[in-house]
Amino acid sequence: AVYMNATVATTGQGGWPMTCFLTPDGAPFHCGTYYPPAPRGGMPSFGQLLGAISDTWRSRRGDVTRAATAVVEELQRTSGGLPPGGRPVDAILLDAAVGAVAEDEDATRGGFGSAPKFPPSALLEGLLRNYERTGAAEPLGLVVRTAAAMARGGICDQLGGGFARYSVDARWVVPHFEKMLYDNALLLRVYAHLARITGDSAARRVASGIAEFLLRDLRTDEGGFASALDADTDGVEGATYVWTPQQLVDVLGEDDGRWAAHVFAVTRLGTFEAGTSVLQMPDDPDDHERYARVRARLFEARQARPQPGRDDKVVTAWNAFAITALVEAGLALGRPRWIDAAAECARLLVSVHVVDGRLRRASLGGRVGRPAAVLEDHGALVTALISLYQATGDVGWLEPARALADVAVGRFADPEGSGGWFDTACDAETLVARPRDPVDGATPSGASLMTEALLALSVVVDDGGRYADAAHAALAGVAVLFERMPRSAGHWLAVAEASLRGPxxxxxxxxxxxxxxxxxxxxxxxxxxxxxxxxxxxxxxxxxxxxxxxxxxxxxxxxxxxxxxxxxxxxxxxxxxx
Structure with a gap:
């Protein structure tokens, strides 16, 4: 296992494991075992384990303290961020990263790697931007195939729009039914971008479905967006969403019911539990008017079922993702109502989540919580405010954007001048090691989001080059991500592509x-x-x-x-x- 930059290796000693913490170069800096040999014939009981722990704490506390101290010291020593990279982040490096990503594609079923499959939102956005610079067929093909596979699968809500958290299988058929705000906001940006580039009607339809899902199901009374819908309904996962052939007939009648079963791949055996099926759309329907009518009736019937619970927390970064996505999609697809919703959400964040000049992480029911915002909150919100400025021409959005950026530069940037970023502010709670993780995951990293924000802000305000310098310094430090783990540098790819153009x-x-x-x-x-x-x-x-x-x-x-x-x-x- 790898924790931060320390590796944990386990070897046998007298029937019990000995744990060694290794430095990145493979050298052990502490090894130890703190419990007696296991009895012959199997693992110890929980009571035996508790007894061994208690005995070790009483009789060998010095060993435990020394081991803990060594671990803490090593974590502090290796928490300095990414190893330095010698290569410049240029077109050659970015194109090579795209080539490496292509090698991991599941060309048959779409996406990358094997099950479970998560929507690779940030990576798809980066690939689209690479295509726009190069005009190469490969990055666009990667996006088109993955976007189509996800949109046709059960991970996409074929009736209500939006996407579930991930697919438990490699074919995007059976989802974990939880719907997260951040997934859908990031995917809205991707599908709207794809529709704008290609004119593809399916991408436009999926983008519209995501946006309407956000506005219909996640919007709060205060104008923000709730964090998630639960996976289960009344304790049963997927109960709201799955169907049998007979249920389709009950709602639609015999002819339309059988037709819908074919269109949505609902079978007698089922694709989920107890003979139920998750709706898919393997092929385009042969009658679009009939499809629209059937889909509307099924959605109405589904709304009459018990519904999953909703997590009403309004998280700053996730709402900022929604603002940016709704603005960009609204401009791309000609939907000013989406831009209006984004502006209302931004007003909530600026008026409620900023307290005494400092950003907070989340609110509930219009009341902001005490936890301070982290780096991703600042970066995402600055970008969101700049997107609203571009869409509306209202320079009033730039003042809070600049204030938040200044806080981030002053309190989250590495004071050593490396160009790196910490995820918590310098005046946040003291931990064993101040966290910093520049790797893009389910959401973009705080560092890549902040770099995107500063790059954009450097263009729309006159700051003497300070924001641009910080953005370029951050980009210069992530070459190793493109070299070694490009699939985990999707948002960095998007930011780097923008940087190559100036932006x-x-x-x-x-x-x-x-x-x-x-x-x-x-x-x-x-x-x-x-x-x-x-x-x-x-x-x-x-x-x-x-x-x-x-x-x-x-x-x-x-x-x-x-x-x-x-x-x-x-x-x-x-x-x-x-």
Whole structure:
């Protein structure tokens, strides 16, 4: 087992294990065994184990103390973050990381690795951004195959929209039925991005389903989003969601019931427990009007069933994911109502979760809790506020974004100047070792989220280069992730792809249809701002051209000549890929 950077190795000694804690280079720094040999014939009883522990504490306390001290010292010594990497984070490294990810693809069933399968949200977003830079078929194919497999499987709620936590099998058929806010927010961003790039109607449908699920089932009375729906209903997992062929007939009648059983892969034997089936959609229905009618009737019938419980905590980072996703999806798919919901959620976070200038982790029923926010909360919320600024042109979103970023830089950045980040603030509760984990997992790491936020903020405010310097320093320290574990660096990939472009900036003086074209064709991670000349940093000294709206495409301080029509803007954005 590996804990932080220390490895635990076990060897036999007199029938009992001896545990050695090893340094990263394999050398033991402490070994010991603290209990008597096991009796012949099997494992000791729980009572024997408790007796051995008590005896060790009384008779060998010095050994225990020395072992504990050695473990603590080693954890403190090895908690310095990632090992230094010599390679620059450049296009060559990112393309090699994508190639390594492709080797892990389950090309037959979609996704990566084997069961259980979790939605690789951050990785898919990073692959889409790599495709937008390179135009290569491989990263787009990886996303298309995985997104389609998940959308057709039981992990996707075929009636109500949204995704369950993970699939227990390799074919995405049987989910763990819990629905998490963070999964659905991150997946909304991916499917909306995929729909914008490819125009795929299925991706658009899935994105719409996720957004409507968020607004219908997770939205709280205060305008935030609840954390999760339970996996079980009245103590039975999946009870709300599964069907038998007869239940379909009972709701739809004989003809539509049998047709629905075929469309949704509901069989007599079932795919879940007790002959029930999780709804899938292996193939597109042959009659779309009939499909829409049947789906609506089944959803209505399902709503009459007992429903799973809801965790109403409003978690800052997860709500920030929802804000960013709803804004980007609303712009991509033309749904201003989603952007309005995102703005309402952001107002809640800024007004309730920020107390005396410091961000808190969560609230319930409009009352904020005492625990302080961690790094991921700051990074995710700053990005969310910047996304609202881009969508609305309201510069009022930038003041709280900048204040939160300043707190993060002052209290979470590594004071040694390594470019790394701690997950807790410098004035947080003292632990054995101050936690820092830059690896992207089920959600992006706090470090990658903060780097994304600072990269975007450096473009929309005049800060003398401080935010950009911090972002680039952080990126420079994660080359080892791309080299050794690229599947766990998905959000870093997305951020690095944006960084390679500067990030790309599109300033549209005058807005209008030209601004719509910029939002439709700019790659993920680009900063798109529109409005009156001089109304923001990006629009300073960028006037209308002959009285017409004009778009300025820039990378850093280098800008192309302004263009005044959508076709020319799209050509400029394509040319700015690399």
């Amino acid at each position: 790309l900036q599109v300033a549209v003086a005058g807005g209008g249809e030209l601004l719509g074209s910029a939002r439709r064709y700019a790659p993920g991670g680009a900063i798109v701002v529109g409005g009156a000349p001089e109304s923001s940093v990006l629009l300073t000294d960028r006037p209308l051209i002959d009285g017409l709206p004009a778009a300025y495409v820039c990378r850093g301080t280098v800008c192309d000549p302004p263009v005044t029509d959508g076709a020319a803007l799209r050509a400029a954005l394509v040319a700015a890929r690399a």
